[in-house]
Amino acid sequence: MGIQIGDITTRNRVFLAPMSGITDQPFRMAAHQSGAGLVISEMIASEELVNKRKDMVLRSRGRDAVSPFVIQLAGREAHWMADGARVAQDLGADIIDINMGCPAREVTGALSGSALMRNLDHAESLIAAVVAASSVPVTLKMRLGWDDTSRNAPELATRAEANGVKMITVHGRTRCQFYKGRADWQAIKNVRSAVSVPLVANGDCQTMADLRTMLAASGADAAMVGRGAYGQPWIIGEFAEQLDPHSGIAPLELSEQFQIIAHHYESILSFYGESHGVRIARKHLGWYVGRWMEAGYIDQPTGVAWRSALVRENDPNYVRHRLDACFDRLMSQNLEAA
Numbered sequence: 001m002g003i004q005i006g007d008i009t010t011r012n013r014v015f016l017a018p019m020s021g022i023t024d025q026p027f028r029m030a031a032h033q034s035g036a037g038l039v040i041s042e043m044i045a046s047e048e049l050v051n052k053r054k055d056m057v058l059r060s061r062g063r064d065a066v067s068p069f070v071i072q073l074a075g076r077e078a079h080w081m082a083d084g085a086r087v088a089q090d091l092g093a094d095i096i097d098i099n100m101g102c103p104a105r106e107v108t109g110a111l112s113g114s115a116l117m118r119n120l121d122h123a124e125s126l127i128a129a130v131v132a133a134s135s136v137p138v139t140l141k142m143r144l145g146w147d148d149t150s151r152n153a154p155e156l157a158t159r160a161e162a163n164g165v166k167m168i169t170v171h172g173r174t175r176c177q178f179y180k181g182r183a184d185w186q187a188i189k190n191v192r193s194a195v196s197v198p199l200v201a202n203g204d205c206q207t208m209a210d211l212r213t214m215l216a217a218s219g220a221d222a223a224m225v226g227r228g229a230y231g232q233p234w235i236i237g238e239f240a241e242q243l244d245p246h247s248g249i250a251p252l253e254l255s256e257q258f259q260i261i262a263h264h265y266e267s268i269l270s271f272y273g274e275s276h277g278v279r280i281a282r283k284h285l286g287w288y289v290g291r292w293m294e295a296g297y298i299d300q301p302t303g304v305a306w307r308s309a310l311v312r313e314n315d316p317n318y319v320r321h322r323l324d325a326c327f328d329r330l331m332s333q334n335l336e337a338a
Helices: 025-033 046-050 054-059 080-092 112-117 118-132 153-162 183-191 208-218 235-243 254-274 276-295 299-310 316-338
Strands: 015-016 038-045 069-072 096-101 138-143 167-171 199-202 222-225
Touching: 015 069, 015 299, 025 254, 038 054, 038 222, 046 054, 046 069, 046 080, 046 208, 069 138, 080 096, 080 118, 096 112, 096 118, 112 118, 118 153, 138 153, 153 167, 153 183, 153 316, 167 222, 167 254, 183 199, 183 208, 183 222, 199 208, 208 235, 222 235, 235 299, 254 316, 276 299, 299 316
Parallel strands: 015 038, 015 222, 038 069, 069 096, 096 138, 138 167, 167 199, 199 222
Antiparallel strands: none
16 A cells, blocks of 8 residues: 555555665665665755766666655755756656755755745745656655744645645654654644645654554654664565555564665675775664664673674675674574573
């Protein structure tokens, strides 16, 4: 059971959120191959993509790795957003997502991301430009508003739908909250009342109980998981299966999880090259070990030691050896416990 985005139907209703520095092609592949309903690229600056800046071109890769292939664009000028949409389609994008939700100072300071929610007329002009330039469905991601005095997500959503946007995602915080406090899932319901296109709720979804509560409170059609997927990209597919049976994957055994971890590591090295990839992989390896501690597979002192050994090493062969050793230890402890 998926949702309809223009002429595209997702395979289920649980999506991986776009996160800068996290949802690169290797991570999106890991989530997609584990049953995620939709995965979205890191935020890509439209002007820099058009001008072929190396890091933005790298972020836009993946047309052969996942389907549907979604590119998220950010920017503040209509002509760059339109040109960026054309380039994204040339790169194989099946869906183009517009970022009006990023709270980072370097983004809002450039009058992009959630700063656009301070001027809805300008925001609407960007949406109209992207839709006019696109032959593929266009979606929009936003926050509740800039701050608590201007929770204007329902109005922006209404304008977006009128301009042809096919799906809207709302993170249940204002920009000025950044990631503090708790996401206000109930407030997302005001957007549900304003539009008829599919609505996706996002923010603070860590567990299946969170996901069910978020959907019920928001009235959203689908859920988007961000930080809850750190160290467990397979959780998106597992949530989907619990929400709608036969749409995702059954809970993975520890050995199956480790296969994904090992493949993810190799994908990072292949994508970035070994010298750079080994550094990129460190945060992911740290999160994987953290999840083992949370699950009770290892105690905290052991986890801290393993994480330190994995994230400080520059030799990928050593990291592979350490990962294998960690897995052997995990499996032996698991068998002993059984």
